Amino acid sequence: MSGVAKRYLMTPGPTPVPPEVLAAVGAPVVHHRSPDFVPIYERVLARLREVCRTDSDVLLFGSSGTGAFESAVANLVTPGEPHLVVSAGSFGERWVSMLTAYGADVDVLRYAWGETPEADDLRTRLGEREAKAAWVVQSETSTGVVADVRALAAAAKEAGSLVVVDAVSSLGAVPCETDAWGLDVVISGSQKALMAPPGLGLAAVSEAAFAANGSSPRFYFDWERTRQAQQKLDAPFTPPVSLVAGLDVALELLLDEGLEAAFERHVRLGRAARAGVKALGLELFSPDEDRSAVVTAVRAPAGVDSSDVVRGLRDRFGITIANGQGELKGKIFRLGHIGWFDVFDITTQIAAVELVLADLGADVERGVAVTAALEAFSSEPSRA
Ligand code: PLP
Numbered sequence: 001m002s003g004v005a006k007r008y009l010m011t012p013g014p015t016p017v018p019p020e021v022l023a024a025v026g027a028p029v030v031h032h033r034s035p036d037f038v039p040i041y042e043r044v045l046a047r048l049r050e051v052c053r054t055d056s057d058v059l060l061f062g063s064s065g066t067g068a069f070e071s072a073v074a075n076l077v078t079p080g081e082p083h084l085v086v087s088a089g090s091f092g093e094r095w096v097s098m099l100t101a102y103g104a105d106v107d108v109l110r111y112a113w114g115e116t117p118e119a120d121d122l123r124t125r126l127g128e129r130e131a132k133a134a135w136v137v138q139s140e141t142s143t144g145v146v147a148d149v150r151a152l153a154a155a156a157k158e159a160g161s162l163v164v165v166d167a168v169s170s171l172g173a174v175p176c177e178t179d180a181w182g183l184d185v186v187i188s189g190s191q192k193a194l195m196a197p198p199g200l201g202l203a204a205v206s207e208a209a210f211a212a213n214g215s216s217p218r219f220y221f222d223w224e225r226t227r228q229a230q231q232k233l234d235a236p237f238t239p240p241v242s243l244v245a246g247l248d249v250a251l252e253l254l255l256d257e258g259l260e261a262a263f264e265r266h267v268r269l270g271r272a273a274r275a276g277v278k279a280l281g282l283e284l285f286s287p288d289e290d291r292s293a294v295v296t297a298v299r300a301p302a303g304v305d306s307s308d309v310v311r312g313l314r315d316r317f318g319i320t321i322a323n324g325q326g327e328l329k330g331k332i333f334r335l336g337h338i339g340w341f342d343v344f345d346i347t348t349q350i351a352a353v354e355l356v357l358a359d360l361g362a363d364v365e366r367g368v369a370v371t372a373a374l375e376a377f378s379s380e381p382s383r384a
Pocket of ligand 1: 066069139141166167168
């Protein structure tokens, strides 16, 4: 890049952070037991319940999303107990490894990366082998697939299993009705649709999940310790106060927009990204459906390594997008559109992809993709 080095963060996490949020993060550090912080903490915990759509406690940890997920494993698992992980990508596999590390007897309902998990498969599998909990990923960020968590949760409940949902890249972007869908645990992190910097993990925990308490060792991530402390608005350990202050502002922005409006914006962003990609003549890897509103995964055209697309966007335009993960590295690239994104963030990505692919000698349709994206953004979303 030459000239003014403007940078664009367009990965599916971390995501861009609005200036109001950055200003709050940059304010002087306050003491976590002082009146400077306690009202912020109280507001954040209340706003998180609103975003998770739950009356239960939402536990907040100084950790990434994986840490909050580990809190669920550490609090629910007793070694030797049966658990079922639904895995269709990189994050599903991470949870298989984590549950295995805690000594759970793990069964895996495994799909090829890019497939969408089906509630009927889960129903059948739990009929064959019971599980204390079914662990599901709502938005599999590695593939762009958003699963029907409501249907998966219903199948798990029928079988008497608890439901734990990885909503790290989906909470605030697509509907996640914790109480209405009977989700026992919902995990997320600050750096995706919640529009804050990385560093905060959260877990919405139902009474049934608290009661299902396993015997794995834990201390920092002990749910009961954090719940009791939060109820007194007295964090059990020094919280990252600056990040909490930033999250407070970010959640206010999200709730001011309105969750339904945010969900609809994400549907439109997904439509715009897919329309742009298709107009270029490229093949989608993620499903061509409104639910796929978090990240659009695109197959690199024949003869092109997706790493070169990612590098080209970075070096030529200062745009950071994501490569494929694991077995998809070099084969797909991923355009993020979670959180603080509008349609011009999509057209920026699409225009840059067009130029970089043309440079790489790929046979792309020139001059139509940006218009296609803009038109798709304005079309009426059909509510799935
Ligand atoms: N689960 C999903 C679906 C994710 O997208 C991510 C983040 O990339 C994680 C879990 C892990 O979160 P973190 O990187 O915050 O630990």
